[in-house]
Amino acid sequence: MKANKPTIDEIARKLGISKMTVSRAINHPEKVGKKTLERVTQIMDEMDYKPKLVARVMAGSESKTIGFFIKPNKDFIIPPFYGECVKGATDWLKMLDYSTLIFNASEERSKKLFVDYVNSNLIDGAVVFEGSYDETLLKALKNNNIPAVSVGEENAGEFDIPTISADNYTGSLRAVTHLVDVGCKKIVHITGKGEKPSYDMRSRGYMEVLNKNGLEPKIIRTENTVEGGIEGVDLLLKSGVVFDGIFCFSDLVAWGALKRLYNTALKVPEDVKVIGFDNIPLAEYTTPSLSTVSQNMREMSKFAVGMLIQIIGGKKPEKEHLKFDTDLVIRESTEKVPERE
Amino acid sequence: MKANKPTIDEIARKLGISKMTVSRAINHPEKVGKKTLERVTQIMDEMDYKPKLVARVMAGSESKTIGFFIKPNKDFIIPPFYGECVKGATDWLKMLDYSTLIFNASEERSKKLFVDYVNSNLIDGAVVFEGSYDETLLKALKNNNIPAVSVGEENAGEFDIPTISADNYTGSLRAVTHLVDVGCKKIVHITGKGEKPSYDMRSRGYMEVLNKNGLEPKIIRTENTVEGGIEGVDLLLKSGVVFDGIFCFSDLVAWGALKRLYNTALKVPEDVKVIGFDNIPLAEYTTPSLSTVSQNMREMSKFAVGMLIQIIGGKKPEKEHLKFDTDLVIRESTEKVPERE
């Protein structure tokens, strides 16, 4: 039943030549006689021969594969922000003739598999995303001398790997300034629990703008998920705080905020304006559609991947912490009032 | 700079024993003297030794890894439906001590990588999801005798691999009957372009209910994405067709439909009721929240994985095409009118 996979030896034997010639026909065809090359090619085809990757890698070949570490959240195996980054990176890696492989940063088994792969040279480097690094993981990367770059967070704490991120501070300046511009006087900020540079930076931008405009700040902390947004607005409503603008840490949170506001007397954007951060594809699909600060995930990850390839190649990259500029994207949730037909 | 990874030989040499004893200490500790075992364990720890996976696999060990093939769509690297399946499968595989690895069915490189992995015994089997199989892929699976099961589609066309899916026909009966029950008289069906058994089955259920109730059917075909839902309603509006209920092929499409309806005079659920299919996590978060037919992705994928492990173990599974029952989930889009505070 099981078709045994042919080996290079069988191919060689069938042709009455040495397996080295076959190997060369595959990897350095120019070093093989034209006639032999043809015969080899044909019989490899016939027998559906494929060299075993493991044998190749064991013999010292590069695997040309990059691993991505991503931490799922409650609703997404690959949260939209990372998804965009992966798309960008994959597209770029394809041009460099690299494959990509995604690992689940929340699963012990997956983490272990990754370390095994690296250890076996099945993976040449890693891209770890904002939120996906914990101590175990980064320690493993370090101990195994695995080239790695981080995307989405401004620094990687105690681990000195290069980081590529949006400029969160100026991004939040843009967002909150926009809210002020469209007339908000009581702006609330919903951000995440815990300690992340991005939480900190975006809060800082928020505080800055509010101070400059003599407005009273109010920060709510929930999970960075749709549910977190729902919960955030819920807390606001219950606390009786009056507000006419919400700056959410992420589009997911903003989505939750919109969702919760929908079932109240407060209309968006008439009574409350909501703005998010990231510009994930779904931001277009919320009701009303979501204004946000756009991170250029594609560009960021493209850059990150380029850097990673350089490190793998042995070069030290110059810039260790790179910040990309952001764009304000205005949609219905802060300005345009949808026209009802 | 580069810390060379220690090999089993180095460990053995350092202890003055044969590497076989070290290998045994790792894989069959009970066959090694207590004292030796301790010494080996300690020095492995000290030197941070990890056996190379490739060497192991080449020597014939199982890799205990399952590959998942998933076809991204425009908005999601892993569409929500598959995401839920992956979660369910991964949880279950974890118990069986298997790792999971996700491959992108739309990327040639990723497909090639998968085939290489299988060919090298780095992967023991595959779960291919509805929509992810194309000819190239399934041919590769077949040619390499890779155990595979399909999840989400009622049959895999010309390829005879076991399939696990929802019972699409009875599921759609439930959905459309519900629309009738809540008073809809002009029910439209938005489904996908092309030829998939699930398209067909759900359409059939739709026709069945409409015929039984003497209603006029109307089928619109667009992409199975949020955008497709938007486009579908757009077409309806432009064509001047009157409708008071929409049965969408998937929750994503239904989401798009809701989105498009939001900016019209037609209110959901007062004027138009909308129902989807799948019950992805996001269905709770649309505005209004989405009624749908729930597929039990967790159970389905758990079952699929069990079957796959059996096939890998050499057993032929009895049931080749298994259908799981569905549940109607009623939310705001078909019944409850949200209370405005």
Added chain:
DNA sequence: TGTCATAATGTTACCGGTAACATATTGAGG
């Protein structure tokens, strides 16, 4: 104390490729 089953360890060969070096073949130019 000698014997023999059992536990502990060692030896050999192999998994399937590739690099480095060695040898054989070809053919152009004298």
Added chain:
DNA sequence: CCTCAATATGTTACCGGTAACATTATGACA
């Protein structure tokens, strides 16, 4: 027709583990 460089092919060793078989150490019991 011979020589020598270039081209084509072959040989050997190694990557880092594991299974199967071989050998040696241990110790319970007669």
